[in-house]
Amino acid sequence: MSMASSSSNCLFGVLTLLLLVVAECNPVNYRDALAKSLLFFQGQRSGRLPPDQQLKWRSNSALFDGRLANVDLSGGYYDAGDNVKFNFPMAFTTTMLSWGTLEYGKRMGPEIKEARAAIRWATDYLLKCATSTPGRLYVGVGDPNVDHKCWERPEDMDTLRTVYWVSPQNPGSDVAAETAAALAAASIVFRTVDPTYSNILLRNAQKVYQFAYQHQGSYSSSLRSAVCPFYCSYSGFKDELLWGAAWLFRATNAVYYYNLVKSLGADDQPDIFSWDNKYAGAHVLLSRRALVNGDKNFEQYKQEAENFMCKILPNSPSSSTQYTQGGLMYKLPDSNLQYVTSITFLLTTYSKYMAATKHTFNCGGGVLVTPNTLRSIAKRQVDYILGENPLKMSYMVGYGPYYPKRIHHRGSSLPSLSAHPQAIGCDGGFQPFYYSMNPNPNILLGAIVGGPNQNDGFPDERGDYSHSEPATYINAALVGPLAYFAATA
Template sequence: MNVLLVAAILAVGSAVDVKLNNHWNGGFQAKACIGITKELHSWTAHLRFDQAVDSLDIWTADAKKADGGKEYVLTNKAWNADEHVGDQLCLDFVAHTTGDITPTTTLEIEGMAGGVAPTSGSVTQGTGPTKPHLVATIPPIPHTGGGTARYDYGESLAKSILFYDAQRSGKLPANNPIPWRGDSALGDKGDNGEDLTGGWYDAGDHVKFSLPMSSTSTVLLWGYLQWKDAYATMKQTDMFFDMIKWPLDYYLKCWIPATETLYAQVGEGNDDHHFWGRAEDMKMARPAYKLTPSKPGSDVAGEIAASLAAGYLAFKERDAKYAATLLSTSKEIYAFGKKYPGIYSQSISDAGQFYSSSGYKDEMCEGAMWLYRATGDKSYLADAKGYHENAWAWALGWDDKKIACQLLLYEATRDTAYKAEVEGFFKGWLPGGSITYTPCGQAWRDKWGSNRYAADAAFVALLAADAGIDTATYRKWAVEQINYILGDNKYGISYQIGFGSKYPRSPHHRSASCPDRPAPCTEANLHASGPSPQVLVGAIVGGPSNDDSYKDNREDYVHNEVACDYNSGFQSALAGLTHLVHANALPAVPAPKCHG
């Protein structure tokens, strides 16, 4: 949502008007940024509404409700207590309301000049002299609106959720929205009989690899936390939580604290890949592979810790008890990764055949930063700085989190060194940099999942734009990359299955290639011509070659594989674009180079 904060240095006792232009039945979102003109080592803000607000979601402050919901008193987290002259203090919140309301909203910050009115209601402010408040001017955010959406990003987002539902392993709930999927892999167990059912199948196969899975869930949660309004306006919030709880529950099962054991894979890769059939019909053994103090894997530990900490932030207002479990487990798994450093694919050789990890510092940095966001404990920030790598990232991907680490550090510290790293990343990715561009305009990083890498980079671009880094340029580029996947390409097809009228019909996906039960499904279905019997709604296929060429062929797993991590940055970028559409802030982009 595009929020206009109209602010000026006003007389004592006045307040900043926070003007909203995006709301829905049950809530609204706003973001206010105020320039700091005096050194602060703690701060208190007052949000006042002329109509009652039921509850407030805000991760940059602790909020206390007052005056029946007409006021919220916000106090700093431990990690953002210090604000320096020249900084900006940004407060981004989602309000939950009864009905569709657009209340007049004001913001006051104590500690600068002038006076602040006493707090209404039951929140006490302590004794001593009344502190003055700040009403400050902020620099204008670059205007990036004026564009018209070529595609329905919200519809695409909703369909992406369904892909993850199709990847579920274990006993499915009564509300399973995928009619051709049933219970599967109910015997997944650890070495001592631990229940390891659940989680997501990795791709078109049936192995559960925890590194791509946890990378996927972290990116999905990041997009949700950044643009909750996108899910709310599309009425997809409940669907999102149903979707994301599936891997989070699985990670909780994978951690055995008494023995410092973290299960990181279920299913033997080669045996699995020799089976072509439904997940429900698997008969082969499914061994579990674990990390221990003598067989470490800090990359998996850091990434799972990141997902659980981000999960805490998502669930804390919805299910406080569950959120607390996510956070405590995140801390334990992070500590395990820190205490026993190592690369997981050197400990689990089977994983190394499929997802060989290049290092663990980036995932541990990410885990530390999400724990810092969740707790405000500055020791995690210090850890993240220690794990940080000063290099331009190759991509955002399941094995490369450097850009995520750098951007999270910049958001937390506003240190220009981290900003320069983010800018360096996009110097490589934007036209004129080191990335190959197809004739029709896709930023083509690699033949394996070119759609995935372009969408992941588009997601990072939208995050960086929100952080105030080259906002107009990055948003425009992100729109162009997502539009390419949805139809602005050589064939005018959507690379997302089920979106629009022209899309791939034969993805490299076992269960989707199978007819309805009880009809048999064998390797013959891999080689069968014609569309898959089941429509794998929401999945994006790997994508085109660097000349834009593409063939819809199930046997071509390079271009037609689907995978959990392929959709993660794509879905979160769609959330960002949906947010911009509803905020009337979608940038105008040139006519596509190709459109079929």
């Protein structure tokens, strides 16, 4: 071995040691990440902003949503980096925020108030959608095909705010059952802190679910280009019917919903969980009765939940999940982190259920799964998102020293009203701002972007929406795991 080689090896060893020391000195701050993950929702608010709004670069927007149908549909959330309100992903976001609060609320500390506020901002809007016009469920505001041709602040929006709805004649069992799930899950969140509001949520969840079940059909077929290809219901609506019935059963404990769950028959057993495909979530939710309550009637769902886990675990014989060299779960090229956060939620939650009864299971091939097996994989995913990856890049905006600076988000990438009072029209934002290499002027704190590619690479380009665009449902699913690890770190 040459002297140069020896000294370079020595230098490499010292650098490695330094990196380890730095890593030890800078442990992942789950509590900070939790606070920021919830703050993000303030940046997505539509409607009249409250006095306690903390992200001050946002202002009131879309105050007259619903006017084209003579109703008030102001409020709710913009789904991602655009200025459209799509209720299908918004309702899923609400269900996941509610589930996270139910499972991990006691670990959230002061952030429990922010979690409830984030949920209520959505449920107030969803209630308007469910109750404004008899025989209709409003399911979105804003023409996505027009909106996506513009790059303008939500505060300046001058595109047509088309109103979309489903009805007995044009059904949408998927979006209706997801809306019912959101209202039912939220009703449990508010049961003790605001019983009157909780009762309103539950009553409307039951009505909306009845509509979904009685008038079966996909909203993609009814609304076509208004929701496709953006949020097509690719998995059909049976998963939402199961998911909605499962949440109503959890909220009411009524035999009626138990029978509905059972009547929906054999399920698909996918290896994914997302705003579109709810089967795995429903199985984990229902498995709680078998694991925590020892109810044998729910054994089927425990088995289905464990089949799902075996498809996720990297060393399982039935695994169908890829991992990058850096250790990130990799499902699909477009906005992969949405699947990572949703699946991570199921991993921590099922681990929690298992730990309650010291349960273990086997994936075959001698692969024994303990609560810690699932917890470790979940923690690896959360830590990767927060910067423990080959690029040392946090994929949560504003967390850690290195994070995405040019996210695909209209409000974040355009100057605020206070910095630029003049209106910026539909085309006005492209040349000076969208195509600029400068960092976004407004930091959308807590936003989790679509994430790296399968090679752990991330270009941080505004136009690369598959990787650089945040979305409400990416964040909503990670709130629970962040609270879990914040309390156990």
